[in-house]
Amino acid sequence: xxxxxxxxxxxxxxxxxxxxxxxEVTQELGQFIFRNLPIGIFRSTTDTRGHxxxxxxxxxxxxxxxxxxxxxxxxxxxTYWNSDDRRLxxxxxxxxxxxxxxxxxxxxKNGDFFWGAIIxxxxxxxxxxxxxxxxxxxxxxxxxxxxxxxxxxxHFSDSIIEALPxxxxxxxxxxxxxxxxxxxxxVYGYTPEEILRLDAIKxxxxxxxxxxxxxxxxxxxxxxxxxxxxDSVTKFGKKIALAGDARPITISGKKYLACVELxxxxxxxxxxxxxxxxxxxxxxxxxxxxxxxxxxxxxxSETSSDFIVxxxxxxxxxxxxxxxxAPTATTVLIQGETGTGKGLLAHYIHSKSPRHxxxxxxxxxxxxxxxxxxxxxxxxxxxxxxxxxxSKIGRFELAxxxxxxxxxxxxxxxxxxxxxxxxxxxxxxxxxxxxKTISVDVRIIAxxxxxxxxxxxxxxxxxxxxxxxxxxxxxxxPLKERKSDIPLLTQFFINKFNKSIGKDITxxxxxxxxxxxxxxxxxxxxxxxxxxxxxxxxxxxxxxxLSNFSVISEVDDTNEDSSxxxxxxxxxxxxxxxLDQTNWVIEGKKGAAKLLGLNPSTLRGRMRKLGIQRPxxxxxx
Numbered sequence: 300x301x302x303x304x305x306x307x308x309x310x311x312x313x314x315x316x317x318x319x320x321x322x323e324v325t326q327e328l329g330q331f332i333f334r335n336l337p338i339g340i341f342r343s344t345t346d347t348r349g350h351x352x353x354x355x356x357x358x359x360x361x362x363x364x365x366x367x368x369x370x371x372x373x374x375x376x377x378t379y380w381n382s383d384d385r386r387l388x389x390x391x392x393x394x395x396x397x398x399x400x401x402x403x404x405x406x407x408k409n410g411d412f413f414w415g416a417i418i419x420x421x422x423x424x425x426x427x428x429x430x431x432x433x434x435x436x437x438x439x440x441x442x443x444x445x446x447x448x449x450x451x452x453x454h455f456s457d458s459i460i461e462a463l464p465x466x467x468x469x470x471x472x473x474x475x476x477x478x479x480x481x482x483x484x485x486v487y488g489y490t491p492e493e494i495l496r497l498d499a500i501k502x503x504x505x506x507x508x509x510x511x512x513x514x515x516x517x518x519x520x521x522x523x524x525x526x527x528x529x530d531s532v533t534k535f536g537k538k539i540a541l542a543g544d545a546r547p548i549t550i551s552g553k554k555y556l557a558c559v560e561l562x563x564x565x566x567x568x569x570x571x572x573x574x575x576x577x578x579x580x581x582x583x584x585x586x587x588x589x590x591x592x593x594x595x596x597x598x599x600s601e602t603s604s605d606f607i608v609x610x611x612x613x614x615x616x617x618x619x620x621x622x623x624x625a626p627t628a629t630t631v632l633i634q635g636e637t638g639t640g641k642g643l644l645a646h647y648i649h650s651k652s653p654r655h656x657x658x659x660x661x662x663x664x665x666x667x668x669x670x671x672x673x674x675x676x677x678x679x680x681x682x683x684x685x686x687x688x689x690s691k692i693g694r695f696e697l698a699x700x701x702x703x704x705x706x707x708x709x710x711x712x713x714x715x716x717x718x719x720x721x722x723x724x725x726x727x728x729x730x731x732x733x734x735k736t737i738s739v740d741v742r743i744i745a746x747x748x749x750x751x752x753x754x755x756x757x758x759x760x761x762x763x764x765x766x767x768x769x770x771x772x773x774x775x776x777p778l779k780e781r782k783s784d785i786p787l788l789t790q791f792f793i794n795k796f797n798k799s800i801g802k803d804i805t806x807x808x809x810x811x812x813x814x815x816x817x818x819x820x821x822x823x824x825x826x827x828x829x830x831x832x833x834x835x836x837x838x839x840x841x842x843x844x845l846s847n848f849s850v851i852s853e854v855d856d857t858n859e860d861s862s863x864x865x866x867x868x869x870x871x872x873x874x875x876x877x878l879d880q881t882n883w884v885i886e887g888k889k890g891a892a893k894l895l896g897l898n899p900s901t902l903r904g905r906m907r908k909l910g911i912q913r914p915x916x917x918x919x920x
Contacts, residue, residue, distance in 0.1 A: 339436040345389060345421070345429045349375030352431060361415075361438055363407045380404035380412045388417065392432060396421045402439065414443035465561040466541075470499045472554055472689070486562060488534035499558075505530040505538060512543075519545040519556060526580070528563070540564045544580050552691050607643055608791045609784030613776040617644070624771045625651035630723060632708075632768045633746040635775030637870075637905075638825030638896055641746040644775055645704040648744060657701035660694050665707035665901045673715055674731050683732025693730065695722060699739045708745040708768065709754050710904065716761045723767045743768070778820040778827060785815050785827070792828050793843065796835040804835060806842045814845065821873040825896030871909045874902070883913050 333340055339358030343351050351371050362378060364370040376385045384403045392398055397420045405415040419434020460467050460480045466487075469478035476499040483494065487503065497503060504512050508529035519525030525545030530538050543560040561580065607618065624631055625648045633641045642661070649659040667675060674683070678693030694703060705711070711719065722728050723743060727736050745768050754760035778785070789812065793804050820826055831843075838844045874895065881891045885899055892899040906912075 341434055341436070343375050343432050345392070345432050347376065347386065347389070349385070351375060358436060361436065363409060378405055380406045392421050393429065398434070402443065413438055413440040415439065463559060465559055468499055468558040468560070470556045470558065474498045474500050486533065486539065503531045505532055516545060516556065520547050542577065542580065553689050607640065607647055608787050609781060610787065611781040611783045613780050614784060617773060617775060618647070620773055621648050622651060624648065626653065628742050630742070630768055630770045631744045632772045633744065633775060634772060635748060636777045636823055637748045638823035639775040639777055640824055641775050642704070642706060644773065645744045645746065649702045652702065652742070654701050654742060660698035660701060660703045661706065662694050662703070663706040663898070665710040665904055666898055672712065676715070677718065677728050677730055679731035680733040687732070695728065695739050695741055696737060698741045702742040702744060705743065705745045707747060707901065709747045709749040709751060709760060713759070713761070716764045720761065720764045720767060778823045782816050786812060788824060788827060789815060789831060792831040793835060796832050800835055802835050802838065804838055804841055804843050808842060811843055811845055819869070821869045822895055829894060829896050867909065870905070871911065874905060874909065875911055878911070
């Protein structure tokens with residue numbers, strides 16, 4: 300059978316059953332695996348610097364080189380973050396003849412690093428002299444970083460837990476203990492294996508005080524006080540009196556109950572000592588409350604209106620309208636072009652509302668698959684779908700007594716629009732897979748860059764939902780209508796990137812500002828921000844330079860009659876220009892989505908809407 304023969308899956312099975320797979324077909328299979336295996340495969344020399352003899356496409360991509368030819372020209376030692384690691388690998392390889400998942404910090408073309416696990420075998424000639432090293436590299440950066448992070452977090456939490464003055468329990472929603480400190484073992488006398496099998500409430504609490512502890516647990520899970528005094532029984536039958544406090548916490552979407560217990564058996568005999576114990580618990584509560592207030596202040600400072608930069612009449616008019624509606628619970632619909640600051644305006648309205656002490660809950664309806672949006676918005680019950688191993692609250696429950704910001708509302712699937720309509724009208728919904736009706740008090744702010752009336756006519760958006768959302772519409776003006784704000788915005792972004800990039804640009808040439816003010820900015824403030832960021836990076840000294848500012852010159856020069864075009868035509872031409880500039884690469888650091896300041900999925904949605912396809916092929920989004 301020739302090596303060029305292509306076998307179907309059934310033919311492969313039949314050939315294998317007959318035992319008639321030829322050497323040529325086996326070689327073809329090997330080449331196919333070499334080309335398509337998602338891990339990097341290589342062959343290299345065994346000298347200190349080394350050079351690659353072979354490399355599959357996955358390896359070239361892993362190190363982010365542009366071509367296999369370019370990658371094969373670099374010394375092997377240049378792919379290691381630490382030059383000593385190459386020497387250590389060779390020593391082990393020459394000694395053992397192989398390496399098995401040796402983990403090293405490896406270096407990409409651009410200087411970034413990643414963690415790679417290397418396996419392979421040393422090839423020798425008949426005299427035992429090394430010929431080359433055949434190996435494979437797997438990118439384990441995610442798992443390695445997660446391992447380091449978990450180790451650091453575990454060490455930090457262990458230190459705090461062990462330093463607590465009493466007994467600490469962390470129980471799951473079923474009452475099983477999953478974490479405790481050494482004081483628990485010392486007081487109760489159970490081994491770790493025995494504690495894992497305990498029901499943290501029923502198995503150790505005396506029957507007389509069990510109802511009081513169960514009631515305190517119920518209050519804690521509902522956001523109330525979890526403090527209670529009760530009696531527990533140790534492994535050896537000794538009854539002890541305890542004062543405990545419990546708080547619900549959420550970790551990775553799962554709810555747990557954290558409990559701190561103090562042994563007050565002897566303190567009951569001395570009232571003063573009991574008061575001291577209660578004072579310690581109160582201090583822990585005060586510390587927790589103070590930390591919550593601090594975190595809320597941090598959230599408020601991040602969403603401050605100070606980030607809305609400008610003093611143009613259009614901007615002041617928009618803010619004046621927003622201030623009127625902010626103190627109410629009225630639903631707001633923010634409309635405007637992409638990049639005009641709809642999200643910042645939502646933050647501004649929330650910060651001026653009576654709900655500002657709670658965080659603004661955000662969701663971009665265009666960033667998630669339709670199969671996930673319902674679960675994220677409304678939550679789900681355990682078993683509602685595959686991998687739903689526990690119940691999870693949604694964004695609407697999280698936003699109870701606060702505000703939810705639904706960006707790109709036009710992207711919400713039709714089947715979910717009716718459920719959203721019910722929440723707006725009645726304040727009620729059910730979790731995915733659940734039957735219990737949940738009531739919430741949520742203020743809704745929605746945003747879109749589409750004409751929702753056109754979407755209604757096209758059958759993509761419910762008319763009754765539009766009526767409910769469009770109670771108080773606000774339009775964010777495009778940057779071309781805020782030309783007087785461009786100097787302020789420019790200085791704001793320069794200051795921002797000076798700080799983050801480490802530059803000291805203080806001078807903006809007049810011709811640069813003129814170009815900024817003459818440009819139509821189809822990408823609005825987001826495009827201005829991206830242009831300034833690139834300019835700051837490329838500038839040296841204290842003067843802002845536009846050596847890489849090809850967008851303005853090329854777009855303006857080739858679209859002299861752009862003032863006669865519709866907004867959709869301008870958007871179409873601008874996106875097409877950026878796609879040509881990036882060779883139709885959408886994602887990544889140098890992709891069109893990054894240059895346009897859009898999420899890749901949002902850009903693909905724009906391309907579908909505007910009918911933009913790559914010449915010569917059918918573009919799939």
